[in-house]
Amino acid sequence: MEEWTIEINRSATKKEKPNTDQLEFGRVFTDHMFIMDYSVPLGWHDARIIPYQPFSIDPSAMTFHYGQSVFEGLKAYYTPEGNIQLFRPEKNMQRLNRSNDRLCIPPIDEAFVLQAIKQLVYLDKDWIPTAEGTSLYIRPFIISTEPFIGVAPSHQYRLIVILSPVGAYYKEGINPVKIAVENQYVRTVKGGTGEAKTGGNYAASLKAQELCSQKGFTQVLWLDGVEKKYIEEVGSMNVFFKINGKVYTPALNGSILEGVTRNSVIQLLQHWNVPVIEERISMEVLYQAYLDGSLEEAFGTGTAAVISPIGQLSWEDKDLYINDGKTGKISRDLYNTLTRIQYGKEKDPFGWIDIVNEANAVKQ
Incomplete structure (x- = not known):
């Protein structure tokens, strides 16, 4: 695979965006998604960003029968200055590969997939909500797609990344x-x-x-x-x-x-x-x-x-x-500090923040 080669097919029509005060967690999805396939002869290949849509998969695809799948979850945040930030995304990529190893799924190129995520987030940046406590949830996942009913690791896989503008996960918020x-x-x-x-x-x-x-x-x-x-x-x-x-x-x-x-x-x-x-x-x-x-x-x-x-x-x-x-005080202090770092309202002394902008998101 050539480094940073991602084919882009932009959506001809834009979806209506939800009101930020009515956001639920994981119910609404953005205009585009990232897909990449794996096969034994080719390895990971055909990286592309396409309009968000259903895709066709064989009923005998192994993911349906033997549960060979992994996923991750991370977020993109808007700062008061209008910057887009990710929080420790390299840790999610590392964990995705640890999950891959446990489920006998071929490893991904962590830097490439993170680059693809940045490009997808930047393309759909208008979907990142700006209201307090809201963010853009990023869901990368991998499923086994080989059409075979047999208990063995698949020889074919698909990696997909979808995005969802979200509010609080629990209705209680920071309340116990x-x-x-x-x-x-x-x-x-x-x-x-x-x-x-x-x-x-x-x-x-x-x-x-x-x-x-x-x-x-x-x-x-x-x-x-x-x-x-x-x-x-x-x-x-x-x-x-x-x-x-x-x-x-x-x-x-x-x-x-x-x-x-x-x-x-x-x-x-x-x-x-x-x-x-x-x-x-x-x-x-x-x-x-x-x-x-x-x-x-x-x-x-x-x-x-x-x-x-x-x-x-x-x-x-x-x-x-x-x-x-x-x-409690520790809970509140942790929540306030972590979210302020994530939203760019407080200095990050740990190097956790990864900025998404046109320069580092669009490399073709």
């Missing part, structure tokens, strides 16, 4: 959410696909999520799949707890997704000289910290919500009301 600790169902185990960003992990979580939603909870807190006692993730987010002035988060163990926001939060807390400890945390230990008053805050971290404070945990018929159900 109610979380149910899951004791019956299992999302994944060490040695499984938990550390990869693949659709099967999320499919496995839907039943528990549906049941907890019926009971008025926003998300599920997953415990380990073997002993069902050690904390892993909160729904689609990593999870943190502030206990006696120190911030704890479950150590990466092969079944927990390594979040970009998780990594950023750890770096930011260390920058603030707040002790951060990555270790295995049992629900029993957390409950004891709640009883003795040392559990000060809890929050989830992820690209979609950034920081989501946890005001209530329900575990084995016991309700833990954290920080009187209010957003």
Whole structure:
């Protein structure tokens, strides 16, 4: 593949853009999308930006039958000066390749795909909303497309990138959410696909999520799949707890997704000289910290919500009301600092921001 060679077919008609005060998460999509195909003889090839549209795929395509797929999620933001910013996109490309490796999908050229994303975002830059808390969500994903009903890695794949203007992921915003600790169902185990960003992990979580939603909870807190006692993730987010002035988060163990926001939060807390400890945390230990008053805050971290404070945990018929159900100082400071860096309102001391402009987006 020639470097930065992307064929562009611009849309002849433009879609009507939604009102920014009516944005839902992941319901509306922009005018264009990026596609690239893979085959064994050619490798990754035929990189192109085309009008957003359905595409034809064989009913026997392996992705439908054996779930060989991976995806990523990142955002583009407008700054007050009118610049377009991405937040640590190289980390998403690295994680996409780690997921690829786990699912036996050929690796992508990380620099090339990031360049394609920049070009797509720049082409559809008018879709980036400017209202407070809004952004352009970027969803790269790869599916296996070989028409073959046989359990084996596919020989054909398609990479697609689509864009969606979004508002807040949770209607609660930065206000605390109610979380149910899951004791019956299992999302994944060490040695499984938990550390990869693949659709099967999320499919496995839907039943528990549906049941907890019926009971008025926003998300599920997953415990380990073997002993069902050690904390892993909160729904689609990593999870943190502030206990006696120190911030704890479950150590990466092969079944927990390594979040970009998780990594950023750890770096930011260390920058603030707040002790951060990555270790295995049992629900029993957390409950004891709640009883003795040392559990000060809890929050989830992820690209979609950034920081989501946890005001209530329900575990084995016991309700833990954290920080009187209010957003804690660490949660609010993290949210404010991360979002201000993302939106270009605060200096970035870590080199996290990647600017998208005509000079670096359009290289043909």
